[in-house]
Amino acid sequence: MPIKVLHSADRRLDALANKCVYSSALKFGKGTELFRERGEAEYAYQVICGAVRTYRLLSDGRRQINSFHLVGDIFGLENGATHRFTADAIVDTEVRVIRRRSLLDAMTNEDGGVNNLLGLITLNLVHAENHMVLLGRKNAFEKVATFLLEMDQRQAQPDKIHLPMSRRDIADYLGLKLETVSRALSKMRDERMLRIDGVRAGNSS
Amino acid sequence: MPIKVLHSADRRLDALANKCVYSSALKFGKGTELFRERGEAEYAYQVICGAVRTYRLLSDGRRQINSFHLVGDIFGLENGATHRFTADAIVDTEVRVIRRRSLLDAMTNEDGGVNNLLGLITLNLVHAENHMVLLGRKNAFEKVATFLLEMDQRQAQPDKIHLPMSRRDIADYLGLKLETVSRALSKMRDERMLRIDGVRAGNSS
DNA sequence: CGTCGCGTTGACAAGGTTCAAATTTGGTGG
DNA sequence: CCACCAAATTTGAACCTTGTCAACGCGACG
Numbered sequence: 001m002p003i004k005v006l007h008s009a010d011r012r013l014d015a016l017a018n019k020c021v022y023s024s025a026l027k028f029g030k031g032t033e034l035f036r037e038r039g040e041a042e043y044a045y046q047v048i049c050g051a052v053r054t055y056r057l058l059s060d061g062r063r064q065i066n067s068f069h070l071v072g073d074i075f076g077l078e079n080g081a082t083h084r085f086t087a088d089a090i091v092d093t094e095v096r097v098i099r100r101r102s103l104l105d106a107m108t109n110e111d112g113g114v115n116n117l118l119g120l121i122t123l124n125l126v127h128a129e130n131h132m133v134l135l136g137r138k139n140a141f142e143k144v145a146t147f148l149l150e151m152d153q154r155q156a157q158p159d160k161i162h163l164p165m166s167r168r169d170i171a172d173y174l175g176l177k178l179e180t181v182s183r184a185l186s187k188m189r190d191e192r193m194l195r196i197d198g199v200r201a202g203n204s205s
Numbered sequence: 206m207p208i209k210v211l212h213s214a215d216r217r218l219d220a221l222a223n224k225c226v227y228s229s230a231l232k233f234g235k236g237t238e239l240f241r242e243r244g245e246a247e248y249a250y251q252v253i254c255g256a257v258r259t260y261r262l263l264s265d266g267r268r269q270i271n272s273f274h275l276v277g278d279i280f281g282l283e284n285g286a287t288h289r290f291t292a293d294a295i296v297d298t299e300v301r302v303i304r305r306r307s308l309l310d311a312m313t314n315e316d317g318g319v320n321n322l323l324g325l326i327t328l329n330l331v332h333a334e335n336h337m338v339l340l341g342r343k344n345a346f347e348k349v350a351t352f353l354l355e356m357d358q359r360q361a362q363p364d365k366i367h368l369p370m371s372r373r374d375i376a377d378y379l380g381l382k383l384e385t386v387s388r389a390l391s392k393m394r395d396e397r398m399l400r401i402d403g404v405r406a407g408n409s410s
Numbered sequence: 411c412g413t414c415g416c417g418t419t420g421a422c423a424a425g426g427t428t429c430a431a432a433t434t435t436g437g438t439g440g
Numbered sequence: 441c442c443a444c445c446a447a448a449t450t451t452g453a454a455c456c457t458t459g460t461c462a463a464c465g466c467g468a469c470g
Binding site (some may be wrong): 384403 | 457466467
């Protein structure tokens, strides 16, 4: 699964990011905006704790969430000069902020040459390609199931999936309405595929 | 619009590709496969004439078309070792085939350094991101309208849109069924938004 | 001239959305 | 610790968009 790869790549960048002189930690309260679509992409970010969503809005308010960024994930590093998404904190979140230039320089000087930036963008592309299949060709139940698998594989925990985001967030990620997401989860619960724990969901499979 | 950018980038690569020693032209009959998902990504391709679709299949046959490649477009150049999509010719198609290695070398020696490969992948990413919004948050009519605008902007012609692909291809690109695409086009015709010409569609706007 | 692939159209079914209400959860203050 | 409130979630019922199934038309081609 691409998500695994994304993680291992992030670990590499993790070590790399730690060496950056010009990185600093910042806190963002729940719902706070980190950067905005079309805004200058001066910094890249890495989640220290918490979770971030990146999304795009249509003029009438419809929202498509591009991805969720969990602990360790790097995001907001653009090839161009501006951000293509808005990013905000799903819960109270702490991020490491790195000057774009500084991170790029560190990357080119490290092991894979410029391959790290290229690799990071390629991972985004792979994720987007997989997500297009989900959005275009899967039904509601499959979408939610795929989402849970993705979240499970991105987390170390064996039998639990922690979902920091709301039903609405999940819906806007999967191209559904929040009620539909809720119904799918209820159905899985009724069919003993999982247990829902208020803040946590444990899959019994 | 990203499509414009994609085109101008392709023009750059066009010139570049022309300099490649190890490129050769190949013909593929309608419906023929150029490469397959998971297959070794030894070559990159550029459409000389005709059109190509790249897509992914679910195990039960559902198909998500990732993109259509028209004259001038470069595709099939992967960062990794294997293709992530299957590609086949929509109509009888002629492509320039370039050894991956050869193209990459030419790229690193050219103007923007490795930026050309990075730029190409970034353009794919931008396209995918836009397409996710379409797939996740637009209704059938909006999807078809957006598709027609995309095709229009990718073609030089002022008032006509040539659609080499079938209704089924369009549907699998937009996350719809072919009947729904047909109905949307009929509605646009009925509302005088366009004229349908058998093989061609001209937009009156 | 018959067949085949493709596109259009109609009638109906179904999955997902919408709207509304009930219920649970989490936070806050007494 | 408990009561209360706001927000999030769940659930139900009606509705609508899109999918499904089927018939028909058209042009290409043998």
